[in-house]
Amino acid sequence: MGSGTNIGRVRGLGSAQEGAHHWILQRVTAVGNLALITWLIFSLLRLPNYEHELMIGWLASPLVAVPMILMLVSIFWHLRLGLQVLIEDYVPDHGMKFGLILLLNFFAIGGAALGIFAVAKVAFTGVAA
Amino acid sequence: MRVRACQNCEYFRILQLRAADLHRECVSQNDKKPARLFAWGFVFAKARTGLKRLRQGPGFRNRGQKLVKPTNRPLSPHLGIYKWGPHMLVSILHRATGDALAIAGAPLLIWWLYSISAGPETYETFTGIMTHPVGLFVLIGMTFALFEHTYSGLRHFVLDAGAGYELQQNRLWSSAVPVLALVSTAALWFFIYTKLIG
Numbered sequence: 001m002g003s004g005t006n007i008g009r010v011r012g013l014g015s016a017q018e019g020a021h022h023w024i025l026q027r028v029t030a031v032g033n034l035a036l037i038t039w040l041i042f043s044l045l046r047l048p049n050y051e052h053e054l055m056i057g058w059l060a061s062p063l064v065a066v067p068m069i070l071m072l073v074s075i076f077w078h079l080r081l082g083l084q085v086l087i088e089d090y091v092p093d094h095g096m097k098f099g100l101i102l103l104l105n106f107f108a109i110g111g112a113a114l115g116i117f118a119v120a121k122v123a124f125t126g127v128a129a
Numbered sequence: 130m131r132v133r134a135c136q137n138c139e140y141f142r143i144l145q146l147r148a149a150d151l152h153r154e155c156v157s158q159n160d161k162k163p164a165r166l167f168a169w170g171f172v173f174a175k176a177r178t179g180l181k182r183l184r185q186g187p188g189f190r191n192r193g194q195k196l197v198k199p200t201n202r203p204l205s206p207h208l209g210i211y212k213w214g215p216h217m218l219v220s221i222l223h224r225a226t227g228d229a230l231a232i233a234g235a236p237l238l239i240w241w242l243y244s245i246s247a248g249p250e251t252y253e254t255f256t257g258i259m260t261h262p263v264g265l266f267v268l269i270g271m272t273f274a275l276f277e278h279t280y281s282g283l284r285h286f287v288l289d290a291g292a293g294y295e296l297q298q299n300r301l302w303s304s305a306v307p308v309l310a311l312v313s314t315a316a317l318w319f320f321i322y323t324k325l326i327g
Contacts, residue, residue: 027289030282037275045320050256052249059245068242075238079231086228115239118246 026081032074039067056122065123072115080108215303222307223281226274234271269318276310 047058058064083104091097211217244255258264284302287293293302 027286030286034279034282037279041317045324052245052252055245055252059242072238075235079235082227083231086224111235111239115242118239118242121246 022081022084026078029074029078029081032070033078036067036071036074040071056126059119059122060126062123065119068119069116072112072119076108076112076115080104083108214300215307216299219281219284219303219306222277223285226278226281229274230271230278233267234274237267237271269314272317273310273314276313277307280306280309280313 043058043064047054059068084101087097087100087104091100241255244251259268284293284306287302293299
């Protein structure tokens with residue numbers, strides 16, 4: 001490792017060892033999104049109407065609640081990875097970048113948790129009309 | 130917009146965005162050079178390097194004092210200088226629609242699920258807002274973003290596999306993506322319209 005120019009000091013240090021992981025997870029969650037959102041669209045279009053009572057019955061079914069929960073996980077994971085790249089590309093300041101990625105993590109985990117809890121509540125308890 | 134190279138470190142030429150921090154470090158190191166005592170000396174030095182640069186032609190000397198001609202290196206110019214093509218549009222739309230879905234679409238999805246779980250009144254409020262023209266506009270926009278991002282994502286899978294880079298094929302599929310997205314959005318909302326109203 002050289003001690004002169006900046007490029008001399010970083011040359012040959014190798015990769016950060018985790019770029020491929022991010023890239024692969026982005027693709028894996030993309031496939032998950034593709035399958036589960038296709039399911040959601042067709043499942044919704046097949047419903048006769050969108051009254052609250054019917055939505056409760058629909059969402060409480062295991063064959064709807066489980067893919068819905070999986071979809072939330074896949075979507076929010078994919079979203080977290082995508083917005084991370086957005087922040088890394090356009091926010092040069094280290095402190096700002098750190099803070100925004102912290103907020104992004106809260107948003108992704110909090111959003112997914114709220115969605116999953118809502119589905120679980122309907123599935124387990126139903127909602128009084 | 131022209132890309133200006135740093136006189137000392139070349140980083141700006143290689144990776145404009147990601148290396149901005151390294152470049153800043155280079156600038157601050159440069160600031161630590163002993164201050165020139167006489168302004169005239171400074172002016173003279175600048176004039177001398179200017180004349181030298183004129184004599185040597187385009188290019189600059191890096192820290193190793195090696196002359197770097199601008200034609201030797203790949204440049205990384207900004208958007209403004211490229212000729213627009215469908216591939217460029219689709220690439221930009223992929224990021225824009227993905228971010229729109231992440232920032233607006235996902236919260237809408239959660240709001241919808243929450244309103245179902247919270248009871249009929251909350252659900253009524255949600256459907257009331259979403260069937261208002263403004264709500265519909267947002268929903269239709271989100272539908273287009275979803276289709277655009279999905280089809281563009283499928284295109285990326287093909288590109289990831291190393292296919293679809295031939296000029297004509299690339300042009301064909303990058304033109305097809307936004308067209309298919311518009312057609313799908315129109316078809317879906319036509320279906321919803323005929324189902325709920327017609």
